Amino acid sequence: MSGQEITIDDLKRVLTEAAGVEDGVEIGSDSLDTEFEELGYDSLALLEVAGRIQREYGVELDDDTATSARTPRLLLSAVNGG
Amino acid sequence: MNRRVVITGMGVLAPGGTGTKAFWKLLTEGRTATRRISLFDPSPFRSQVAAEIDFDGAEHGLKPQETRRMDRATQLAVVATREAMTDSGLEDREFDPHRTGVTVGSAVGATMGLEQEYRVVSNDGDSWLVDHEYAVPHLYNHLVPSSIATEVAWSVGAEGAAAVVSAGCTSGLDSVGYACDLIREGTTDVMIAGATDAPISPITSACFDAIKATTPRNDDPEHASRPFDGTRSGFVLGEGAAMFVLEDLESARRRGATVYAEIAGYASRCNAFHMTGLRADGREMAEAVRIALNEGGLDPTDIDYVNAHGSGTKQNDRHETAAFKRSLGEHAYRVPVSSIKSMVGHSLGAIGSVEIAASALAIDNDVVPPTANLHEPDPECDLDYVPLTAREQRTRAVLTVGSGFGGFQSAMVLTGADRRSS
Amino acid sequence: MSAPVVITGVGVTAPNGLGTRDYWSATLEGRSGIDVVSRFDPEQYPSRLAGEVPGFEPTEHLPRKLIPQTDHMTRLALVAADWAIADAGVVPEELSEFDMGVVTASSSGGFEFGHRELQNLCAKGNEYVSAYQSFAWFYAVNTGQISIRNGMRGPSGVVVSDQAGGLDAVAQARRQIRKGVELVVSGGVDGSICPWGWVAQMAGGRLSPVNDAERAYLPFDSEAAGHVPGEGGAILLVEDREAARRRGADDVYAEVAGYGATLDPPPGSGREPGLRRAVELALRDASVGPDEVDAVFADAAAVPELDRVEAEVITELFGEYGVPVTAPKTMTGRLYSGAAALDLVAAVLAIRDGVVPPTVNVSGAPEYALDLVVGSPRAADLGTAMVLARGQGGFNSAMIVRRPD
Structure with a gap:
């Protein structure tokens, strides 16, 4: 685990680059507990997100974590070693 | 016209041995041809296993200019075509070039050739503006994979309708289905049809790594492809080609040709759900199976063997099991189902045709190939998957299916040519 | 025989017009979309002109989340499909999902997309390759994405036969309809205008080295290059x-009346090229004689040898100066699998409006003896039109469309 903590804003940027944003969806601290599915991200999008997190932040997520974290909070917690 | 289409010649290049005989021997012995990748250095990759063919075009009679201009996938297709033509006994003078067509299925075309040439013109990715001075003259053939159909046609002298059929991993079924339609509607009398793919290259491995579709079981390559097993962890990339000579039954009989099997029915449907994901209920595949059976005038209970897609990914094997139950009803629990991908890997667009070959050979030999590496079935995969050992049994009608990225779901029914009265 | 198969909707993304209306008015006015490549800097390459679709902003038409997973040409295809479906008045949700298929070229x-990921692979490493590379570049991508976007679950697929593909896909669509499906979204939208695609196209040896937009692409001209x-x-x-009638669509563009496809013999065989047979097959399939064909939309390769073959087929079957011939693709460039699909649209609009669109920049060479419609459109009562398409590697296809009864 690298020292750098990944925030919801970082995640928002990665999500947007990896899979766009559905119209009408605003990702921020309010959506920490909204399920990715509801935010418009499927498992494929989350695999793309996981790849980007690994490249940019050096955090490797194991196979299931990337797609089993159902909300931004759970994903951030996995990434930040929570 | 209401013509019946039969297979009168077959050529298979699959991992574990070249030629139809070697292929069938591998399958019936339940041996696997998966190994650590040797075509490139796989160390940086998540999945380092593949089912490769020890293939050298020159050893199969390809001339230096042919091996230079043809991508590996094209070479496989042309060599498989030659075997099929010889096998069919269809001599040059016996067929009308104008009434002979070609369809070749391929998911990724000349992907190996493209990657090799890209590395040169870009100097290993140095510049977005690649250097045309380093482009080889046959690069266009790699750009547009219809060149594969051209090479196959020119290798046998066919001048009827020709095309590459590309629908991801169902291409090998769809190509043969397309060819059958051309014969049935009377456009052609003979089709050289089948499929090829040679995708074992860094770009393919990298993209399947990224979606975790291929297995990371790198310490145990021979047992890495584990369809329907509880420990399965993704598919094993493969390569291969299978080509057939298809004719209408009447003219095949007239010339006294040996008939492997009849293509009795075929259908494809699309899940319109996700480019890579599958809906758990298997509805669209079940629909394709239903229509294919219907086209062949068969009931589910007529099916003696199901040649499964059985890729060995978590989602596929469950999806497919659900589709069999949905389309075959109670018979799904009684009919043997197996996946040859456990032995020869998943050659993307080619595998559908390779599996048609396995299905026809099952009919021809009254033997059902096994699913290798199946020791502890996934509780959600609760059918008879013919674990480990081939089974001798009367096999008159076979269902073979495919499922692919893009949502494509295809099904084909083959029967012994004597199955239906004319 | 089954009910006729008809074209009930069209959607166009062309270099000289985004949308059917823009395309058709530009085409009748002889406005070309050929210009210097803007998608990358073409300065270092011998060929620098292309037909690029103008004014296309994908997020104006498509959900933003589709953008990262699609190539430019897939976005164009999705929008063209939306327009074709709307034009036909089809509401996919109201029809049976298994009765709608998608077959594209x-x-x-x-x-x-593939170029970018190859660069990521080679310059940065395999872990930099996108998850979407697993499908965004492959040949079946447009069909898959169109089926998902519109909930179409019928028989679907993709035909690859170089520039003949646009017709071969529509023929395959007709086949599926004759087997019982009600409708198929078909045609082709294509494009590989990136440096890697450019260099691969140049390797094919058929790109014009002329970089004057008005002199670069001159089929049937003595300067064809x-x-x-x-x-x-x-x-x-x-x-x-019948299915169209049932849903209340009486107004259709044209019937897909005839089709034929062949492959040329290998070079140097001395055997006759296959184009004539493709035309003959299409005529026979449509049960029409050459005298009943009112216009020919030519393949127009602009390679002298290929122009000669095409001109000979036309003059031998239809007579010298025997039928109006046109190549509106002189205003768009050749669009690979999109070329013949666009010509098919031009043909059905020509039938609808009673006008043959022009071929621009070309003065037909007299030795071809073609009645080439040059300069301005020609009013004509068109009942039946034929589209010809050829692909590198010897592919020949011909399709006949005719005014609906």
Whole structure:
């Protein structure tokens, strides 16, 4: 685990680059507990997100974590070693 | 016209041995041809296993200019075509070039050739503006994979309708289905049809790594492809080609040709759900199976063997099991189902045709190939998957299916040519 | 015989017009979309002209989340499909999902997407390759994405036969309809205008080395020196006539009346090229004689040898100066698998409006003896039109469309 903590804003940027944003969806601290599915991200999008997190932040997520974290909070917690 | 289409010649290049005989021997012995990748250095990759063919075009009679201009996938297709033509006994003078067509299925075309040439013109990715001075003259053939159909046609002298059929991993079924339609509607009398793919290259491995579709079981390559097993962890990339000579039954009989099997029915449907994901209920595949059976005038209970897609990914094997139950009803629990991908890997667009070959050979030999590496079935995969050992049994009608990225779901029914009265 | 198969909707993304209306008015006015490549800097390459689709802003038409997973040409295809479906008045939700299929043509898939990922692979490493590379570049991508976007679960697929593909896909759509499906979204939208695609196209040896937009692509002209490539194409809604009537669509563009496809013999064989047979097959399939064909939309390769073959087929079957011949693709460049699909749209609009669109910049060479419609459109009562398409590697296809009864 690298020292750098990944925030919801970082995640928002990665999500947007990896899979766009559905119209009408605003990702921020309010959506920490909204399920990715509801935010418009499927498992494929989350695999793309996981790849980007690994490249940019050096955090490797194991196979299931990337797609089993159902909300931004759970994903951030996995990434930040929570 | 209401013509019946039969297979009168077959050529298979699959991992574990070249030629139809070697292929069938591998399958019936339940041996696997998966190994650590040797075509490139796989160390940086998540999945380092593949089912490769020890293939050298020159050893199969390809001339230096042919091996230079043809991508590996094209070479496989042309060599498989030659075997099929010889096998069919269809001599040059016996067929009308104008009434002979070609369809070749391929998911990724000349992907190996493209990657090799890209590395040169870009100097290993140095510049977005690649250097045309380093482009080889046959690069266009790699750009547009219809060149594969051209090479196959020119290798046998066919001048009827020709095309590459590309629908991801169902291409090998769809190509043969397309060819059958051309014969049935009377456009052609003979089709050289089948499929090829040679995708074992860094770009393919990298993209399947990224979606975790291929297995990371790198310490145990021979047992890495584990369809329907509880420990399965993704598919094993493969390569291969299978080509057939298809004719209408009447003219095949007239010339006294040996008939492997009849293509009795075929259908494809699309899940319109996700480019890579599958809906758990298997509805669209079940629909394709239903229509294919219907086209062949068969009931589910007529099916003696199901040649499964059985890729060995978590989602596929469950999806497919659900589709069999949905389309075959109670018979799904009684009919043997197996996946040859456990032995020869998943050659993307080619595998559908390779599996048609396995299905026809099952009919021809009254033997059902096994699913290798199946020791502890996934509780959600609760059918008879013919674990480990081939089974001798009367096999008159076979269902073979495919499922692919893009949502494509295809099904084909083959029967012994004597199955239906004319 | 089954009910006629008809074209009930069209959607166009062409270099000289985004949308059917823009395309058709530009085409009748002789406005070309060929210009210097803007998608990358073409300065270092011998050929620098292309037909690029103007004014296309994908997020104006498509959900933003589709953007990262699609190549440029797939976005064009999705929008063309939306337009074709709307034009036909089809509401997919109201029809049976298994009765709607998608069969498109492709030549090189999402090549620019693939180019970017190859660069990621080679310059940065395998872990930099996108998850979407697993499908965004492959040949079946447009069919898959169109089926998902519109909930179409019927028989679907992709035909690759270089520039003949646009017709071969529509023929396959007709086949599926004759087997019982009600409608198929078909045609082709293509494009590989990225440096890697460009270099691969140049290797084919048929790109014009002339970089004057008005002199570069001159089929049937004594200065013919190859073609200008382009991007875009057309999506067509192909439908069973009775099914269209049932849903209240009486107004159709044209019937897909005849089709034929052949492959040339290998070079140097001394055997006759296959184009004539393709035309003859299409005529026979449509049960029409050459005298009943009112216009020919030529393949127009602009390679002298290929122009000669095409001109000979036309004059031998239709007579010298025997039928109006045109090549509106002189205004778009050749669009690979999108080329013939777009010509098919031009043909059905020509039938609808009673006008043959022009071939621009060309003064037909007299030795071809073709009645080439040059300069300005020609009013004509068109009942039946034929579209010809050829692909590198010897592919020949011919399709006949005619005014509905």
